Amino acid sequence: MAVRNILMLVGDFVEDYEAMVPFQMLTMVGHTVHTVCPDKKAGESVRTAVHDFEGDQTYSEKPGHNFAINTTFAEVDPAAYDALVIPGGRAPEYIRLNPRVLEIVRAFAAAxxxxxxxxxxxxxxxxxxxVEGKTCTAYPAVRPDIERAGGIWGEVNDTFSxxxxxxxxxTAAAWPGHPEWMRAFLKVLGSTIEP
Structure with a gap:
């Protein structure tokens, strides 16, 4: 399996499982994952939040762990990476306001x-x-955004998996989808897991 260099975009209150688990899974299979956050340097960290589905109208939110930033955001060159990972949580609502974040995402998409x-x-x-013309899913509250942007909504199953x-x-709707999401991502990366 070829080692891939993967960039992960995070920010404070990124969803804990959605940052930690993909980071660990991708590292476990031999890929290099660089975690970055706007305005942060290697050696710093972001706070995470744990979102859970407990029968309320939306997810609950609890304090999570600190998640290490291992690469300085200002030094990111999209050409040096093979793939991009964007976890959920609260971070996306504000890191998307950073023009450099959007440039990075557009560079991956264009390539x-x-x-x-x-x-x-x-x-x-x-x-x-x-997302225009792309079939994708997300947490259901993001559906109007995807559809207004020209994306095609992929229905979320009852278990969000x-x-x-x-x-x-x-794309996947939430952390219960990690097994399917990461399995599909590894396939797109051309990665295989030996039995």
């Missing part, structure tokens, strides 16, 4: 490189203008 986004991460894709692939774009 046809794999992009994996989950939950509210698709808010960054919408802001970058890269499904994922969609449209060319280089791999």
């Amino acid at each position: 046809g490189k794999p992009i994996a986004a989950v939950c509210h991460g698709q808010q960054v894709l919408v802001a970058a203008g890269v 499904n994922a969609y692939v449209d060319g280089n774009l791999v």
Whole structure:
């Protein structure tokens, strides 16, 4: 399996599982994952939030862990990476306001490189203008954004465990979809897991 260099865009109150688990899974199979946050440097961290589905009208939110930033945002060169991961949580609603974040996402999309986004991460894709004509899913509250941006909504199953692939774009609705989302992303990356 070829080692891939993967960039992960995060910010304070990124969803804990949606940053930690993909980082660990992708690292486990041998890929290099660089985590970055606007205005932060390698060695700093972001705070995370744990979102859970407890029968309320929306998810609950609790404090999570600190998540390490291992690469300085100001030094990111999209050409140095093979793929992009955008976790959800609260971070996407404000990191999408950073023009450099949008430039980075557009560079990956223009190059046809794999992009994996989950939950509210698709808010960054919408802001970058890269979902038009693409079938994707997200946390259901993001559906109007995707549709207004010209994306085609992929229905979320009852357990929030499904994922969609449209060319280089791999999306899922929330962390319960990690197995399917990461399986699909690894396939798009051309990665295999040996038994």
